[in-house]
Amino acid sequence: xxxxxxxxxxxxxxxxxxxxxxxxxxxxxxxxxxxxxxxxxxxxxxxxxxxxxxxxxxxxxxxxxxxxxxxxxxxxxxxxxxxxxxxxxxxxxxxxxxxxxxxxxxxxxxxxxxxxxxxxxxxxxxxxxxxxxxxxxxxxxxxxxxxxxxxxxxxxxxxxxxxxxxxxxxxxxxxxxxxxxxxxxxxxxxxxxxxxxxxxxxxxxxxxxxxxxxxxxxxxxxxxxxxxxxxxxxxxxxxxxxxxxxxxxxxxxxxxxxxxxxxxxxxxxxxxxxxxxxxxxxxxxxxxxxxxxxxxxxxxxxxxxxxxxxxxxxxxxxxxxxxxxxxxxxxxxxxxxxxxxxxxxxxxxxxxxxxxxxxxxxxxxxxxxxx
Ligand code: UD1
Ligand code: UDP
Numbered sequence: 001x002x003x004x005x006x007x008x009x010x011x012x013x014x015x016x017x018x019x020x021x022x023x024x025x026x027x028x029x030x031x032x033x034x035x036x037x038x039x040x041x042x043x044x045x046x047x048x049x050x051x052x053x054x055x056x057x058x059x060x061x062x063x064x065x066x067x068x069x070x071x072x073x074x075x076x077x078x079x080x081x082x083x084x085x086x087x088x089x090x091x092x093x094x095x096x097x098x099x100x101x102x103x104x105x106x107x108x109x110x111x112x113x114x115x116x117x118x119x120x121x122x123x124x125x126x127x128x129x130x131x132x133x134x135x136x137x138x139x140x141x142x143x144x145x146x147x148x149x150x151x152x153x154x155x156x157x158x159x160x161x162x163x164x165x166x167x168x169x170x171x172x173x174x175x176x177x178x179x180x181x182x183x184x185x186x187x188x189x190x191x192x193x194x195x196x197x198x199x200x201x202x203x204x205x206x207x208x209x210x211x212x213x214x215x216x217x218x219x220x221x222x223x224x225x226x227x228x229x230x231x232x233x234x235x236x237x238x239x240x241x242x243x244x245x246x247x248x249x250x251x252x253x254x255x256x257x258x259x260x261x262x263x264x265x266x267x268x269x270x271x272x273x274x275x276x277x278x279x280x281x282x283x284x285x286x287x288x289x290x291x292x293x294x295x296x297x298x299x300x301x302x303x304x305x306x307x308x309x310x311x312x313x314x315x316x317x318x319x320x321x322x323x324x325x326x327x328x329x330x331x332x333x334x335x336x337x338x339x340x341x342x343x344x345x346x347x348x349x350x351x352x353x354x355x356x357x358x359x360x361x362x363x364x365x366x367x368x369x370x371x
Contacts, residue, residue, distance in 0.1 A: 005088035009039035009099025012283045014047030016094045019176035023353035037099045075102040096136035104139040119146035120153030121303035170355045171348030179350040186265035196231035197275035204237035205280045212318035217249035219323035232256040292343030306346035
């Protein structure tokens with residue numbers, strides 16, 4: 001029986017790792033343990049509840065307004081202590097958060113095999129997104145298995161001289177999570193007028209703190225003033241750098257609804273109900289195309305070029321004029337809208353977790369036969 005430890009820090013990690021936790025739990029030859037760093041406290045608890053996941057270890061590291069050095073230092077000692085206690089045969093973590101980078105380094109120091117889920121995503125600019133691009137490059141260097149969602153991410157890893165036999169194109173487990181959620185309808189907790197088109201907005205990236213988030217808010221005000229048939233729903237990330245600005249600009253408008261972050265189920269229902277999505281989120285760029293919803297990405301680059309190539313996601317940056325112009329096109333030009341709303345699923349087929357369990361099984365059987 002091999003002991004797998006899944007480490008989870010933030011909301012998107014919980015959503016993307018949950019299907020894998022369940023897949024390992026269902027396999028008779030694995031014992032799975034969940035280590036929650038709780039880099040996010042509230043958002044993590046929400047996601048764990050929806051996916052019926054309980055943490056075996058909870059480090060509870062989040063502090064309000066945490067800085068990267070503080071968070072990194074707190075994570076390092078507490079993850080190391082847990083690895084010492086739990087003695088896993090392999091540790092798996094997803095993506096590019098500080099939790100993931102520190103987990104990879106803690107595993108390296110203890111010489112525990114570290115497997116990277118959602119491996120090989122790159123913008124090729126270490127400062128964008130910040131600090132995520134550096135986090136995923138460093139975690140990738142320390143991994144013994146790389147679960148790349150697409151061939152593009154596989155190629156990125158090969159170009160960095162990652163051994164080919166360590167890389168597996170598995171699809172992204174976010175589609176596993178999405179498909180088990182999207183077939184149900186969840187209450188949003190408020191009404192959206194039936195005659196209005198829903199514009200769903202999310203923003204949380206560090207590069208968008210300050211002027212960019214102000215531009216995003218100003219663009220939304222202009223769009224609601226021009227288009228009387230749109231209704232904006234903006235679940236506001238609890239990061240104080242975002243919340244302060246959205247409250248200042250957008251509170252009190254009768255067609256802009258600022259809400260607390262949705263649980264994953266209602267958020268997926270909101271995506272399904274939406275006409276258009278504006279977002280700087282990574283996960284949303286993967287999910288919305290699978291639901292046939294156009295996304296205007298509030299960033300200047302992306303590590304997820306596949307949906308851009310398909311024409312269903314467009315990078316527009318955060319200048320107010322650019323946001324207004326691009327949204328206007330989709331709100332007025334039916335052909336332009338139809339081209340972007342055609343749907344595509346370059347990130348997976350919903351079976352990624354099952355593939356990964358099999359790959360990990362083979363990894364251990366090869367280790368045994370090599371002895
Ligand atoms: C983090 C990740 C980012 C990921 C995002 C997903 C890092 C450096 N950043 O960004 O890669 O895309 O999560 O959402 O790893 N807060 C709460 N409650 C919560 C969560 C956050 O109050 O449940 C507030 C706290 O004040 C916290 C702050 O948000 O200090 C920032 O959290 P942090 O995890 O450092 O950064 P995020 O911007 O959430
Ligand atoms: N999400 C959610 N509730 C919300 C907003 C987003 O459950 O109010 C989900 C979304 O569907 C996606 C994930 O959270 O799966 C993305 O998280 P986030 O944008 O915070 O992080 P990123 O993907 O950019 O790392």
